[in-house]
Amino acid sequence: MPGKKPHLLFDFGGVIINIDYQRTVDAMRQLSRAGSTIEFNQQHQSELFDLLETGRLTPAEFRTGLRRHYALEGTDAELDAAWNAMLLDVPAERLAFIAELRAQGYQTALLSNTNQLHIEEINRRLRTQYGFRHGIADCLDRVFYSQQVGLRKPGPEIFAHALREMNWRAAETLFIEDSFQHIKTARRLGLHTLFLAPPLTLTAALPAALRAFPTPPLA
Template identity: 45%
Template sequence: MKGIKHIIFDLGGVIINLDYQLTYKAFEALGVKEFTSLYNQFSLNALFDDLETGKIAPDVFLDEMQKHTAPGTTHQQIIDAWNAMLLDFPLRRLQILQQLRQHYGLYLLSNTNEIHMQAFNKILEESRGIPSLAAFFDKAYYSHQIGLRKPFKESFQFVLDENGLDPAETLFIDDTLPNIEGAKVVGLQTIHLLPPKTMADIFK
C-alpha cells in the first residue's frame, strides 16, 4: 500500500457475495435451455452487454428474455431469476470500507445494470440499514450509467480522468483477471482477489 492514495473497488465477488449458479438454475427452472450459453461471467452476448452499458432499458431486456422462457413467465419471475445471484454484504467488508475511507479516496467501478443495482441496494438496506452502496465511496461508477464497462481501458480512464487520479497512486481490486489486465493498461496498481481470499485478507 506504500504510495497508494486511492482505491477503486469492484463490486461482485469483492464486496457483495455472488453465486452465478443460482441464476443459471433459476432461469433453467423458467424453461431457459442452456442459460450459460446466453450468459456467463466472462462472455456476454449482445443483450446482456447492452443492458450493462445502458444501451437498452430493463423492459427491453425482460421482453427479450421472455422469448427464451416458458409461456406465461412474467417480468417479475425473470427479475427474480436474474437477481438470484446476488447474495449478501458481509459486515466485515463494509467495516473495512468505512475504515479505509478515513485514509484513502475510495471509488467503485462495477459492471452492472439497473435491475441489479436496485436489488443490491435493497439487500444493503434490508440487511444493514444503509439505503445505497454510494454511502461507502467518494463516487460509485456503474457501467449502465457511464456507458462503459470493464475490462475496456476506457472505463478505468473515465474514473481516473473525472477525479484527477494518478494511476501510479491508485489501487484497483477485482476478482476477474481480464479486468485486472485492463486496469494495468492504464497504469493502475492492481490486486487480483482470488477466492478463498477476501478483502479481510488484504486489509488485515
C-alpha cells in the same frame, strides 16, 4: 517501507458483495420451455447482457430479450427474481473495513459492470439490512456503474473515465477485482492491482497489499 497511500478502486460483485452466477443460470433454465442456458458467466456474456449493463436496454426490453432469445416463460417478477438470484450477501466486515479505510484517509470509488435491476435490488437490501440511505454509495466517495456511464470493463475507456472523474493518477491507484480480464486491462493502463482469486477475500488480502504499496503482490 510502505509508500504513499493509494487511491482504492473497488469492483463490486465478488469483492464487496458475494456473487454466484450459477444461481441465475439455473433459475433461468427452470423458466425456459426449451431448457435453454443463458450465455452469462464471470468471463463471458452475450450481447443482450452487454446492452443491459451499458444502459442501452431498459429492464422491460431486457425481459423481452430473455423471452425471445432463451424461450423463457414467466412473469416480469419471476424473470427479475431469476436475474437477481446471483446476488448473495454483503458481509458486514467488508463494509466496516471500507469505512475504516476512509477514516484513515484513503479515497475510495466503485467501478462495477452492473445494471438497473441489480443496482436497485442490492441497494434495497443494503437499506433494509444496514439502514443505508442510498445504498452502497453511502460507503464510498464515488460510484461508477457501467449502466450509467455507458461503458463497461474490460474496456479501457471506463477505467479512464473513473480516473478522470476522481482526478486520480493510474500509478497512485490500486484496483481490487475478482475477474482477471479486468485486471489485465488495469495493468496495461498502469494501475496497481489486487486480484481476488478465490478463496481470497477483501478483508484477508487487502491489508497486506496496502502495506506493500506501491508494489502489492500479484495473486
